[in-house]
Amino acid sequence: xxxxxxVWIVRDKDVPESGTTFFVGEFTHALDSKGRVTIPSKWRIxxxxxxxxxLPNPGGYVTVYPP
Numbered sequence: 001x002x003x004x005x006x007v008w009i010v011r012d013k014d015v016p017e018s019g020t021t022f023f024v025g026e027f028t029h030a031l032d033s034k035g036r037v038t039i040p041s042k043w044r045i046x047x048x049x050x051x052x053x054x055l056p057n058p059g060g061y062v063t064v065y066p067p
Contacts, residue, residue: 039064 027040044050045066053065 037062 027043029037031037039050039052043066054062055065057063
């Protein structure tokens, strides 16, 4: 992976507010020498434990879910 960036979409304003945080978009990043990937700081929850669930996707990438 050679490109880095963030792509965001705008949520429809007619969707009711649920109080739930949604992370929609993509971040392309390579793994470090120990096989780790960093979570973009804009996606981290301030004061949160920053534990994430990462699952392989059939498209050849990893989908990361916030706590």
